[in-house]
Amino acid sequence: MENNKVLETIGLTKYFYDPVKFKVLSAIDLSIDHGEFVSIVGKSGCGKSTLLYLLSTMDTDYEGQIFIHNELVTGKADKVLAQIRNENIGFVFQFHYLLIEYNVLRNVMLPGLKLAKYSEQELEHRALEHLKTLGMEDQALKMPNQLSGGQKQRVAIARALINDPLIIMGDEPTGNLDKKNSNLVFDIFKELTLEKKQTLLIVTHDTDFANKTNRIITMEDGRIIS
Amino acid sequence: MNFKLILNIALHLLKARLKQTIVAAIGVTFSIAMFIALVSFMNGLNDLLDGLMLNRTPHVRLYNDIKPSEHQPITLTEAYKNSTNFIRSIKPKDIGKSIYNSKAIIAYLKKDPRIIDVAPKITTPVFFNSGTIEISGVINGIDVLSEEKIFKVSEYIIEGKVTNLLQNNSIILGKGLADKMMLTVGDIIKITSPSGNLSSLKIVGISQMGIAEVDDVLSYTSLDTAQKLLGEPTNYITDIQIQLHDKTIAPELSKEFREKFNLDTIDYKTANAQFETGSSVRTIISYAVGVVLLIVAGFGIYNILNMMIYEKMDSIAILKATGFSGNDVRWIFISLSLIIGFVGGIFGLLFGFIFSSIIDVIPFKTTSLPTITTYPIYYDGIYYVIGIIFALFTTTIAGYFPASKASRIDPVEIIRGK
Numbered sequence: 001m002e003n004n005k006v007l008e009t010i011g012l013t014k015y016f017y018d019p020v021k022f023k024v025l026s027a028i029d030l031s032i033d034h035g036e037f038v039s040i041v042g043k044s045g046c047g048k049s050t051l052l053y054l055l056s057t058m059d060t061d062y063e064g065q066i067f068i069h070n071e072l073v074t075g076k077a078d079k080v081l082a083q084i085r086n087e088n089i090g091f092v093f094q095f096h097y098l099l100i101e102y103n104v105l106r107n108v109m110l111p112g113l114k115l116a117k118y119s120e121q122e123l124e125h126r127a128l129e130h131l132k133t134l135g136m137e138d139q140a141l142k143m144p145n146q147l148s149g150g151q152k153q154r155v156a157i158a159r160a161l162i163n164d165p166l167i168i169m170g171d172e173p174t175g176n177l178d179k180k181n182s183n184l185v186f187d188i189f190k191e192l193t194l195e196k197k198q199t200l201l202i203v204t205h206d207t208d209f210a211n212k213t214n215r216i217i218t219m220e221d222g223r224i225i226s
Numbered sequence: 227m228n229f230k231l232i233l234n235i236a237l238h239l240l241k242a243r244l245k246q247t248i249v250a251a252i253g254v255t256f257s258i259a260m261f262i263a264l265v266s267f268m269n270g271l272n273d274l275l276d277g278l279m280l281n282r283t284p285h286v287r288l289y290n291d292i293k294p295s296e297h298q299p300i301t302l303t304e305a306y307k308n309s310t311n312f313i314r315s316i317k318p319k320d321i322g323k324s325i326y327n328s329k330a331i332i333a334y335l336k337k338d339p340r341i342i343d344v345a346p347k348i349t350t351p352v353f354f355n356s357g358t359i360e361i362s363g364v365i366n367g368i369d370v371l372s373e374e375k376i377f378k379v380s381e382y383i384i385e386g387k388v389t390n391l392l393q394n395n396s397i398i399l400g401k402g403l404a405d406k407m408m409l410t411v412g413d414i415i416k417i418t419s420p421s422g423n424l425s426s427l428k429i430v431g432i433s434q435m436g437i438a439e440v441d442d443v444l445s446y447t448s449l450d451t452a453q454k455l456l457g458e459p460t461n462y463i464t465d466i467q468i469q470l471h472d473k474t475i476a477p478e479l480s481k482e483f484r485e486k487f488n489l490d491t492i493d494y495k496t497a498n499a500q501f502e503t504g505s506s507v508r509t510i511i512s513y514a515v516g517v518v519l520l521i522v523a524g525f526g527i528y529n530i531l532n533m534m535i536y537e538k539m540d541s542i543a544i545l546k547a548t549g550f551s552g553n554d555v556r557w558i559f560i561s562l563s564l565i566i567g568f569v570g571g572i573f574g575l576l577f578g579f580i581f582s583s584i585i586d587v588i589p590f591k592t593t594s595l596p597t598i599t600t601y602p603i604y605y606d607g608i609y610y611v612i613g614i615i616f617a618l619f620t621t622t623i624a625g626y627f628p629a630s631k632a633s634r635i636d637p638v639e640i641i642r643g644k
Contacts (some may be wrong), residue, residue, distance in 0.1 A: 049642060053638045053641075053642070056547070058546070058547060058636075058637050058638050059636075059638045078551055078552050078553075079551040079552075079553060081551075082546070082549050082550060082551035082552075082554070083549065083551070085547065085548065085549045086548065086549020086550075087549070091544075091547050091548065093547075093641055095540075095641075097540055097541075097543065097544035097547075097641075098544075099238075099541050099544070100242070100541075101238035101239060101241065101242045101541075102238060110545075110548065111548040111549055113228070113231045114228060114231060114548070114549050114550060114554075115549065116228055116231075159548070163549075171641070
């Protein structure tokens with residue numbers, strides 16, 4: 001049973017100090033199993049994004065404990081956390097964050113090059129495979145600024161997939177997209193869970209989107225209410 | 227750490243900001259080039275002036291000075307041996323200018339492995355007779371071959387040859403003297419020695435040191451001629467000049483010989499203290515200007531990197547999110563800076579060499595320096611090594627602070643802000 005947990009938190013509490021001390025998250029206990037497609041919903045300001053960034057290991061200023069793959073990550077050094085993110089977590093944000101200096105293929109390959117688990121040729125091959133499943137293989141050599149919003153977001157998803165992460169985290173990944181592209185992105189996520197047993201944790205305020213996921217975590221005032 | 231990847235990212239960031247990068251690199255290029263040109267020129271100048279000094283001053287000179295006796299009779303008296311004695315109105319004693327036992331000393335010195343060569347010399351004041359007037363001057367009786375070897379006298383002979391002095395009763399006159407008396411090569415000049423002997427010498431050359439005071443009084447003749455002129459025997463010598471392999475040991479050797487031969491000695495540093503001061507001041511100035519130029523270039527790099535970091539906040543954030551540590555980000559920006567420094571520095575060395583070569587061919591003629599036709603440049607690989615080290619050092623420092631700032635960027639803040 002233990003082995004199936006991808007992500008677990010115990011008593012996660014976070015304060016904001018500016019302008020006054022304010023409790024954003026209070027004692028969050030959460031666990032996500034392998035292969036789950038989870039969405040976190042809630043009103044704006046309820047702390048859902050904050051929770052995601054704590055789970056992503058990028059924000060380390062919190063109380064409580066976070067386990068990734070049953071391994072405690074709380075209190076680890078910046079370098080170790082970077083390594084954990086590189087290997088285990090794929091990110092898709094509202095904004096695509098592609099490097100405009102690199103073409104699409106290179107952007108997808110970048111986290112893989114950092115991990116250096118595969119050779120460059122192999123990575124290129126894998127990146128092309130991912131782009132192909134997302135229907136983007138013919139755009140591989142274009143620069144990011146030549147792509148549409150939906151296409152950029154698909155490239156970002158391919159980038160999140162390159163290192164076969166344990167979990168993909170999304171912060172409003174469809175927030176900037178129209179209905180059609182939104183659905184496209186959702187379908188991609190759905191396919192990933194069904195076919196590859198990919199674990200997904202998506203923060204969204206799009207209830208349509210959330211309703212289609214396996215599990216919905218609703219938050220209010222820094223607590224999980226359902 | 228994956229340096230290849232980091233370098234690759236740095237290069238792509240640079241490519242995206244090519245114009246600014248080039249401007250930053252030009253700053254480094256310009257300062258390194260100026261530094262190289264300046265230091266080469268300054269050292270060329272130092273060399274020229276040092277040469278001027280060293281070509282006239284032996285590393286160590288042995289002679290008899292006129293001075294009071296060190297041991298006054300009272301100190302030799304047993305009765306006052308332990309007292310403090312005050313003696314007033316001591317007069318200096320002239321033990322004669324001739325170096326006693328000179329031939330033996332020269333033979334001994336020539337065997338010393340630290341010594342390149344030894345040149346005996348006779349210096350004596352004389353009067354040059356021109357019609358009814360007498361002009362005071364100095365005659366240097368030299369051992370022509372040794373003197374040429376040590377001091378390259380021929381560089382200062384503007385008419386005739388120094389080897390002409392090997393003929394009997396010949397003289398090379400200073401240009402100032404020759405002009406004053408309106409004499410040229412081939413003329414005969416009458417000379418009165420201090421003891422009143424009158425002799426006639428044939429002018430076989432004209433010398434010009436470039437220092438008017440010297441050219442107005444100095445003339446050269448051979449040792450034999452000088453001895454005959456003074457009516458002295460062939461072992462009469464007033465100075466022994468020593469040229470060393472390593473001139474830095476001159477002060478110690480000077481002391482050693484003073485004790486060994488019981489003669490007065492002086493080393494070239496003591497004799498020309500003012501030259502040393504000038505040289506070191508000029509060197510300091512050129513290094514200071516170079517460092518200032520580099521600091522200015524460093525600020526340029528600092529600014530450009532800072533701007534680049536503000537522009538690339540998003541990229542830094544995503545790099546961090548996808549697994550690049552703060553250290554990786556720091557190295558990306560330090561390598562950016564190093565690339566600018568290295569490329570700028572290499573071009574700086576190249577342009578520095580070109581500038582030096584241009585200065586080297588600019589005509590520079592001055593009557594005081596007859597052997598110099600162009601501005602002096604001293605080429606030395608060490609300046610180029612210092613230049614590139616300077617360039618890399620300054621750019622690393624200039625890049626370090628922005629890079630550290632980039633490494634501290636909190637990706638959450640950037641990503642949440644969107």
